[in-house]
Each structure stands twice: as structure tokens, then as C-alpha cells.
Amino acid sequence: MFSSYDIVFYLLALFALFSAFGVVTSASPIYSAFFLVLAMMDIACLFVMLGAFFIAGVQLIVYAGAVVVLFVMVLMLFNLHQETEAFSRGTISGMAKLGVTGLLCGILATTLFHFASTAKTIAAEIGPEESTEKLAKLLFSDYLFGFEAISILILVVAVGAVALSQLKGGTHAKS
Amino acid sequence: MGGDAFEVTVNLVKMAVIFLMMVQMVPILVWAERRGSAFIQNRFGPNRVGPLGLTQLLADAVKFIMKEEFVPGKATALLFYAAPVVALIPAALSLAAIPYSVPVHVEAFGEYGPYVFNIQGYEAGLGILFILSVSSLGAYSILMAGYGSANKYSLMGALRASAQMVSYELALSLSVIGVVLIYGTLNLSEIIKLQEGVKFGLPNWGILYQPLGFVLFFSCAFAECNRLPFDLSEAEGELVAGFHTEYGGFKMLLFFMGEYGHMMVASCLATIFYFGGYNIPYCTPTEVLQILETKFASSTVASLLTSLVFLISFLIKVGFFLWLFIWVRWTLPRFRYDQLMNLGWKKMLPWSLFNLILTAAAMLILKG
């Protein structure tokens, strides 16, 4: 029988698929962005169901609350017009799309068959409460170098963004 | 499935109650705001309809409902309608995660086992992170309204409002991290428990450890709620009414509910982080429970009454902060947009970083 956990999971999964489909099929870029937010929130819910509260928070704050806000703001800034067709057509680009889709399906299937059982045991092993603390301890001991490297990476991106915004020329370079 | 069905029912009732409470608070706050502003500006305010003008709220509601339903010609209808509904979601979800009082312990009753009833919509394990992440979605309703209205004032207002919200969110999160450092947890109930008791003859509240953090948090909360002096999104001298220029009637009312809901969340959080949550100075929940248990035979009743006492204590504190929001709105003038951004990035952000470093260093030196 289905438990309520299963029911909620399948509903969320269906909704995630629906919103992801919306991202690629909507003709208007602004609707694509809003569908993307829905997909992000959905995935955050799925993380919570796995007991990964912190990752869910990161998903919402960074992706839904910051990255997609930037997307929407930029779309409003440039005021892109509605495309008449959701997909561009062409033999070569069509082949490339098919190839990429096939590759993704392959990766997905492999992941499902190989890691389904391990994922379950890991989720059972990590209690929902401690997982954040465990993650923090790992981050600040074993993965310290990666953590500090992130700050440098972010600095580089900040410098790049500022430099790009100050370029002269082009249609949108000057305010 | 029996336990599940019970849980679902309890949750459903709780959610409905919390959401209706939020909706009910809005007219009361609007009344307080109008009377308060009149008091501050030496006017009368609404005082004709009913005692103290209280039934003015009903008249307003009827007026809002009877307005024409209207969509501007070039507007994107879906986004135009979705924006006011989405505006309610972050506030409602956050309010449900706030612990309002001590849990009620219900004794075993016949075949039904003992039950602990939390005065809280749901216990989000990492409450602070939950509320911050939900309220970071607040920008979407504004962006939807700005884009959906197909009006340049709405668009400008929405861009300004969202740029302002994201700028102040940084300083806000940094000041919250100061609190997390002191208490070492992201759970709201635990933070309140840690603020019980007395220190240096004063209530052991967060403001003792984070005075600068409180000032930063509360100022940023004003900016997050788009309230004066930070209501640049609605600067009527330049932008008509900002992102809700094209809105009227009931949809406008929903935006109002969202804004006041954000104010309530900010007040609740300020109370929990810096003013002891539902704690009453110089007495703990266990003491109150012991006193009440000697008066009443049933421990369920004693527990219920304790919970009620602390609920009132919490509401008094929150009410004070809500009044502070109104008070500031009618006292300070509005910033200019460049002043606003300068304040956010060049003053609030460095000061909140400084506050964080100071807190961490002090903890290191004092070891705890």
C-alpha cells in the first residue's frame, strides 16, 4: 500500500516534471523563468523529504531567491518579446537535441539502477536533525580547501561582473 | 493510516486558524495605523463609524469587495491575477513556523494517548533557515505584478523594490547569523528556551548579546517589508504607486495583507531573536506551570492556561513592534533611491559583518 509519504513524493515528483516541462515548452521567456522557480521550490520540498533541510534552504535561498530573481529581472530589463515557436527547428540542432536528451536519459537510468539502494541506506543512516551539523563539520574539516577556494572563485566572479558592467559600447552597456 | 489521518486533520485545522488569524489581523492593523497616524499628526482619523471608528474596517472591506474587477488592456492576465495571491504565501508560510507559546500537554484520555499540542503551525527543524528561504521568495510577487501590469511605472517600481529587497536581505541574514552564533542552533523554540532566566539582574534576552545586531535586523526588516522610510517602490512623487499602480479593489487588499503579514513576521522574529520570545521576565514556564498545577486539579487545564499566559506575553511584545513599525512610518521621511542603496551596501553590510566578527571574537575570548 501507499503510505502518505509515497503519495506526497509522487505528487511532488509529478509536479516537478510538469514545471520542468513548462520551462522548456513555454514560448515566453518570462513564463519559463517562473516555471523554473516552481521547479526549484519543488526540488527543495523533495530535499526536505530526504531530511536534507540545509540543502533545501540553500536551494530556496540561492536558486529560487537569488539566481532566478536575477533571471526575471534581466528578462524584464531587456523586455524580450514572445517567441512564436517554443523550439527552433533545423536538422543539425534537432539531431544535437535528440543526442543530448538520449545522453541525459542514459545518465538518469544508470543513476536509478545503480544508486537507488545506496541512497535509501544513506538517507536512513543520517538523522534529519544532525545532518546539518555533520555537513558543517565535514565542510570545515575535510573539505576546508574547497570552502576557502569558493571565496576566491566568488571574488573573481564579482570582479568580472563589475568589469563587464562598465564596458563602453553595445546596446545595453551604458546606463 | 489512523495516526496519519489524525495528523492531517490537526494540521489542516491549525493551518486554517493561523492563516485566518493573519487575515484578521490586517484590518485591525490598518485601523491602528490610521488612528495612530492621526494621533501622531494631531488629526482625528476614522472616528465616526462605530466606537472609536472600529467598524470603519467593515465599511472598508465592503468597499474593497464592491469595486470593479479590472484588468488593464495590455496586461498579462495570468501574472496580473497571480501576483496578489503569491504575495500572501511567504508571510503565511513564515507565520505558521513561529512558536507562539509553550506546548500544551494533553493527558491521556480514555483510549487516546497523551498528546503534545504545539502552539505553532509546524515545527520546521531549522526554523530560521525556513523562514529566511520562504521570505526570499517575496520578490516574485512584486516582479509578477510589475511585469504583468504592462505599465512602465509598475515595471520601474518592481525593479526598484526587488533590488532593494535583495540588497537588504544580505545585511538581514548576516545579523541573523549573529544570533545563530550566540545560541548555536537554527531552531526557534530552542532559541526561546535558551533565553529563559536572568543574567546580570536583567532578563537573559538576546538583545544583551546582540544590541547592534538588533538595530541592523530591525532596520533591514523595514526595507524587506517595503515600509517607509524604505518604500521607494511606491514613491508616489515619481512612480504613481509603484508595482501596484494598476491594482485596485480586492487584489489591492491582498497586497495589503501580504505587506502586513511581512510586518507581523518581522515583529515575531525580532521578539524571538532579541526579546526572549514568549518568555516573561523573571519567571520561567515551569514555574508558572507549577503554580497553576496547585490551583487546578487537571494538569491539562494548567498546561493550557500556562500556554495562554505565555501567548499573551508573546503577543504584547509583537504588538509593541508592530506599533513601532507604524510609529516610524509616520515619523521619518522617505529616502532617496541612491541614499537607500548606499545605506544598504555601504553602511548596513559592513556594520553587520563587523557585528559578526565582533561576536565571534568575543565568544572566542570569553569561551562561551
Place this chain on the structure above:
Amino acid sequence: MSVVLPVLILGALVILFGGGLIFLVSFLGPSKPSAEKSMPYECGLVGVEKRDTKVSVKYYLVAILFILFDIEVIFMYPWAIIYKSNLAEAGTFLFIEMMFFMAILIFGLFYIWKAGALDWE
């Protein structure tokens, strides 16, 4: 799990409440549409300007800088959780780690400040 269900219930409730009431209320008010009324509002004048007004690139810059700092701030949460409980054994180590991280953050802030990215006007 215990959180997801109530959150979804509440979200659905809010959407039902808002959407349902907007729908119901639309029957109550009058409905007299006109060409003037459905024009974009422009202070009572006939609209002259097109919708796609130029917007300063500063908004975009603010949003992207926000993302960057937001990511840095997110990393401080796990640090803040474990800082107090590990103060005795590893306090100095954790403090220096975070100060190094923050030094780069502050340097970045200083750079964008001096580069004029935060100046409006």
C-alpha cells in the same frame, strides 16, 4: 516529511483563499469596460511612452552581486551552528578559517565599492 505536508496544505489553502475570493468578488462589482480605462495608467494623460523603457544596468549588477554575497552568507550558517559547541576544542581554528573567508569577502566588497559599482547617480 513532517514539514512538507503542512507547508503544502497551507500553500494550497492560501492559493484557494486568494484565487477563490478574487473569482467570487468579480461577480459583485460593476463591469463597465472602456478603451480609456484599459490603457496603461499614466497620470491621467493619454499614454505616450512605449512600455519598453530603458532600465539602468545597475539593477542587474546589484542582483548579480547579491547572488555572490548570498552564497557566501549561506556558508556562514553551518559555521555558526557548530561554532559554539566546538568552541573549547577547535574555537581558534574555526575562527581563523572563517576570518580568512570573510577577509576575501570584505576585499571583494571593498573592490566593488572602489570600482563604483555601488554608486547610484
